[in-house]
Amino acid sequence: MIYQQKQINRSVFRAYDIRGVIGQDLDEHSFYSIGLALACYLQKLERHQIFLAQDGRLTSPALALALKKGLLDSGIDVVDLGSVATPVMYYATHSQGIDSGLMVTGSHNPADYNGIKMVLAGKTLTQEDIDILYDLVVSGKRVTGCGKETALDVMNNYTQRILSDIKIKRPLKVVVDCGNGIAGPIIPQVISALGCEVIPLYCDVDGRFPNHHPDPTIEANLADLKKAVIAHQADIGLAFDGDADRLGLITNEGDMIWPDRLMMLYVRELLSRLPGATIVFDVKCSSHLEKVILEAGGVAKMCPTGHSIVKSVMKKEQAALAGEMSGHLFFKDRWYGFDDALYSACRLLEIISSSSLTVSQQFELIPNSINTPELKIAIADEDKFVFMKRFSEEAKFSEARIIPIDGLRVEFANGWGLLRASNTTPCLVARFEAIDKDNLKQIQHLFKRQIHLVDNRLDLPF
Numbered sequence: 001m002i003y004q005q006k007q008i009n010r011s012v013f014r015a016y017d018i019r020g021v022i023g024q025d026l027d028e029h030s031f032y033s034i035g036l037a038l039a040c041y042l043q044k045l046e047r048h049q050i051f052l053a054q055d056g057r058l059t060s061p062a063l064a065l066a067l068k069k070g071l072l073d074s075g076i077d078v079v080d081l082g083s084v085a086t087p088v089m090y091y092a093t094h095s096q097g098i099d100s101g102l103m104v105t106g107s108h109n110p111a112d113y114n115g116i117k118m119v120l121a122g123k124t125l126t127q128e129d130i131d132i133l134y135d136l137v138v139s140g141k142r143v144t145g146c147g148k149e150t151a152l153d154v155m156n157n158y159t160q161r162i163l164s165d166i167k168i169k170r171p172l173k174v175v176v177d178c179g180n181g182i183a184g185p186i187i188p189q190v191i192s193a194l195g196c197e198v199i200p201l202y203c204d205v206d207g208r209f210p211n212h213h214p215d216p217t218i219e220a221n222l223a224d225l226k227k228a229v230i231a232h233q234a235d236i237g238l239a240f241d242g243d244a245d246r247l248g249l250i251t252n253e254g255d256m257i258w259p260d261r262l263m264m265l266y267v268r269e270l271l272s273r274l275p276g277a278t279i280v281f282d283v284k285c286s287s288h289l290e291k292v293i294l295e296a297g298g299v300a301k302m303c304p305t306g307h308s309i310v311k312s313v314m315k316k317e318q319a320a321l322a323g324e325m326s327g328h329l330f331f332k333d334r335w336y337g338f339d340d341a342l343y344s345a346c347r348l349l350e351i352i353s354s355s356s357l358t359v360s361q362q363f364e365l366i367p368n369s370i371n372t373p374e375l376k377i378a379i380a381d382e383d384k385f386v387f388m389k390r391f392s393e394e395a396k397f398s399e400a401r402i403i404p405i406d407g408l409r410v411e412f413a414n415g416w417g418l419l420r421a422s423n424t425t426p427c428l429v430a431r432f433e434a435i436d437k438d439n440l441k442q443i444q445h446l447f448k449r450q451i452h453l454v455d456n457r458l459d460l461p462f
Contacts, residue, residue, distance in 0.1 A: 003032035003066055005140055011381045012115070013134040015127045015423035016308035019106065019115030022059045026114065028066040031104075034116065035070020037136035039143055042076055042100065045121045051101035051152075053081040053089040055243045056182040056205035059114050064104040067116070068149070075145015079152050083205075085183040085244035086117055087340035091158045093119050094336045105182075108215040108241040109424075111208050117243075124308035159190050165334055166346040168194045169353045175199045175237040175250075177225040179214035180206040183244035187342055191238075194346065199232050201225060214241050216248025217327050219256050219373065226254040236352065236359050238345050245307070246327035247341040249348070251360040258373070260285035262348070263323040264292045264366045269351050270321055270333055271296040277320040277333070280313050282306075283406045284325035284374065284431050287416060288367040304406035306423055307339050325374065325431070369415070370440050371433035375461045377451075379428055384421040387428065387455060391419065395450040410447075414439040417447045430462065 006029045012020035018034065020026045042050065052068055054060040060083075068078050081092060086103045093101045099122040106113035118125050125133070174196045178184035184203035192198045201224060202211045212221045216239035229237040229250050237250030249257040260281065267279055267289070278299040281289055285302075293300040303313040307328050314322040314330055314337060322330040322337075329344040330337055352359055379387060392408055403409040407420025407429075415434025422429050430447065434440035444462045451458060 001028065001066075003069060004029050005033045005036065005142070006030060008033065008137055010134060013130050015130070016125060016306050017115055017117045018130075019109065019113060019424060021112050022063070022114050023112070028062055031063045031066040031116075032070040033137055034133075035067045036074055036142040037133055038102070038118075039071055039074030039076045040136050040141055041120065041133055043143055047100050047121055048075070049077045049079065049098045049100070051079050051081055051089055051092045051096075051098055053084045053086075053101070053103050055085070055103070055105040056083060056180070057106050057111065057114055057207040057242070060104050060207070063114055067102065067104060072147035072149060073145070074143045074147065076147045078147060078149050080149065081152060081154060083182060084155060085181075085186070085342070087245055087338060087342065088154060088158050090119065090338035090340065091161070091336065092152070092154045093122065094338070095157065095161075096152070096154060103243065105243040107243050108213075108246060110213065124311050126308055126312065155186065159186065159193075162190055162343055162346055163193055166194055166350050168196065168349055171195050171197065172236065172349060172353055173197045173199070173232065173234040174349065175201060175225060175228045175232060175234045176203065177201040177216075177222070177228075177237065177239045178203045178244075179216070179221070179240060179242065180204060180209050180211060181214050181240055181242040181244060183240055183342060187240060187244070187345075190342060190346065191349070194349065196349065199228060199234060201228055209242070216241055216246060217259070217325075217374070222248060222250060222256060225250050226256075230254050236349070240341050241327070244341045245339045247329060247344050248327060251363060252358050253360045255360065257363055258286075258325065258371075259323060259327045259329065260289050260325050261363065261366055261368065263321070263329070264289055265351060265362065266321060266323075266329075266347065267293055267298065268296050271298045274320055274333060278317045280310060280317060280319045280322035282310060282324040283403065283409050283420065284418060284429070285323070286369065286371065286433055287411070288369065292367065302403070302405065305420065311337065369433050369435060370437055372431055372440075372462070375430040376422070376425075377428040377430060377458055377460060379426060379458065381426040384426065384428055388419070388421045390454050391451065394454060397446065397450070412443060415443050417443045419447060419451065432462070
């Protein structure tokens with residue numbers, strides 16, 4: 001196929017990656033053009049080699065080929081990792097002597113989406129970096145050359161590194177739902193090798209995602225996992241997104257545990273060994289998480305949402321652990337500091353196996369409140385940041401602590417609310433937490449009134 005440079009819709013260049021609908025926002029020519037622009041960017045960084053990997057989506061092979069061609073035509077040597085999970089690409093950039101990598105993936109988005117996650121010179125790209133990359137695409141600037149293509153299989157090294165680190169103290173029965181994502185073949189193998197009995201669910205790779213949407217933070221997607229945990233009398237259920245960098249959890253009683261509560265379990269174990277360590281968490285997380293960190297002797301650091309932002313703050317603060325409400329979990333303690341759902345799952349199994357209590361009983365010891373999941377409010381991509389600017393300037397909340405680091409988080413005596421613009425989808429995201437249902441409704445009512453003062457056309461799910 002002969003690829004041509006082309007202009008690309010600005011909206012697909014998100015806050016920390018590139019993502020859009022294939023055939024509508026992006027195509028093979030787009031990926032070729034992005035490859036040319038990335039080569040210019042790499043040249044400025046004095047990098048001439050890069051890893052390339054792809055997920056299991058139906059469009060990924062052709063898009064990865066176009067991206068590779070753009071890099072090779074610009075003199076960049078490409079080391080092809082094949083079809084692997086995003087954390088495997090991250091692992092390669094930390095262990096194989098090349099600190100740049102690209103992952104063709106649509107992550108947890110629907111099957112018609114695809115995109116690119118990027119690590120360049122050891123750094124996940126920020127909004128500023130993405131803007132520079134977009135400007136390079138728009139300029140049509142390119143360098144010419146003839147890069148060399150090689151292939152490398154790091155899967156065995158990656159899995160052995162996990163197995164050498166994790167120790168299970170008692171056998172567990174684990175149901176694993178890979179959502180037909182790219183890591184389906186490897187996750188059951190690793191967990192089984194730890195000494196656990198594994199019941200696999202949707203572990204065959206199928207880029208159509210025929211069984212459920214590959215997002216483990218939406219409770220409806222975990223319905224079959226819940227049923228399987230109960231039916232098999234399993235100790236725990238684990239769910240993974242399409243590229244295995246986000247983790248979901250079901251207890252032995254079939255209850256979903258949100259990632260911020262899961263972090264509290266990690267925090268208590270980690271700070272028992274590393275008192276004084278810094279823990280980073282995003283603005284969507286429960287207020288209980290900060291309290292648990294402080295009570296356990298740690299340093300708590302809240303930051304904006306976004307995996308590249310979290311990694312940046314984590315590095316700056318030299319944090320041992322970080323996490324997002326979206327299920328991205330980052331261990332620097334004993335690991336490399338990138339978001340890795342399989343490693344995070346194995347660390348969880350290690351912790352719960354060290355206690356004779358069931359998973360449900362262990363989480364009964366973790367504080368909880370009345371709270372909502374992420375509530376999405378549909379709004380056009382081009383309007384969401386304009387709305388949030390007005391909301392931040394005009395909304396009035398009395399007797400409250402305002403945290404404006406990412407949208408507005410408003411903390412009251414009996415709970416809090418958050419409204420922010422999503423960085424990856426055309427929506428606003430709200431979340432609420434309170435000591436009881438009455439206070440939750442009161443906080444939601446305050447937000448609803450302020451939102452509709454800015455735009456009364458928005459359809460609110462609360």
